[in-house]
Amino acid sequence: MSRFSHHPWRGGALAVILAFTASTAIAQEDMARPMPPDTLEWGAAPPSLPEGAELAVLEGNPMEAGSFVMRLRFPDGYAVAPHTHPTAEHVTVLSGALLFAHGDDPASAEPQEIGAGGFIKVPADHPHRAEAQGETVIQIHGEGPFSISYLDPADDPQGQSN
Known part of the structure; x- marks a missing residue:
């Protein structure tokens, strides 16, 4: 020993x-992986969203199973018609403002303005719609795969009806 x-x-x-x-x-x-805003790589949003939005993925892959963080940048007046997602959506408004309406008939529901710093938790399969006031940037985090189903198939920018 x-x-x-x-x-x-x-x-x-x-x-x-x-x-x-x-x-x-x-x-x-x-x-830690610091990501200053000027280092984000913005590209066109997926075709499931109306043309004009830009997307930056910060972490994960929204199209695969697992957690993700992404940002969407919308021009003034950009609107996403009533839709749902199969998983919960956690939305933080980083700049601008989002008009958010939800419920059984989000098309006719009175929208609520959510300004910079505001947060929205949208449960899975909960109908909602949104419209940007001014250039607006939102951050979404959740569990993938992230997808969108329009309540009216005619609103789907991909022209698919299910």
Whole structure:
């Protein structure tokens, strides 16, 4: 036996070193990834949304299972007709304002203005619509796959009717 094998700190020191090594490996996998606004890569929104919106994915893949974070940028007056999503949608208005209406008949429901800093939680399969007032940027996070089903198939920009 080594002359160090009976020291009370030996086992504890080894455990601390192993724990530090493991936590360092985990920390490297989950390192912070700052994303200043001017570094976001904006592109056209998917064809399931009306033309004119731009999309930036911050984390995950909205089209696959798992969590995601994305931003959408809308021009003034941009509107998304009444629709639902199969999963909950968590929306934060970052700039501009969103007119949001929901319920059994969102087309005729009185919209509520949600300004910058406001938040909306839309449950899965809950009918709603939205319209931008001024250039508006929203951030959506949730669980994928993210999809949109229009209440009136004629509103679907892809021209698909189910």
